[in-house]
Amino acid sequence: MPRVSIDSDVCIGSGQCVLTAPAVFDSDDDGFGLVRPGSEDGRGDPLAQEAVRACPAQAISFEED
Ligand code: SF4
Numbered sequence: 381m382p383r384v385s386i387d388s389d390v391c392i393g394s395g396q397c398v399l400t401a402p403a404v405f406d407s408d409d410d411g412f413g414l415v416r417p418g419s420e421d422g423r424g425d426p427l428a429q430e431a432v433r434a435c436p437a438q439a440i441s442f443e444e445d
Contacts, residue, residue, distance in 0.1 A: 382445070384415050391412050
């Protein structure tokens with residue numbers, strides 16, 4: 381099962397992930413990206429992989445195992 385995660389040390393809070401794949405990503409109170417609880421598998425949403433490309437900080441990893 382794929383696993384989506386955000387490296388919070390790298391995230392710059394641009395919000396691109398939330399705009400690109402709102403079913404998978406949300407932002408915290410400070411505007412930094414987070415993976416919605418229960419959406420760590422990417423929900424089969426191709427937009428999750430699009431968000432990986434859209435992130436300007438390359439903070440999102442999408443691992444297939
Ligand atoms: S797109 Fe990347 S840098 Fe922007 S909020 Fe999401 S994880 Fe952070």
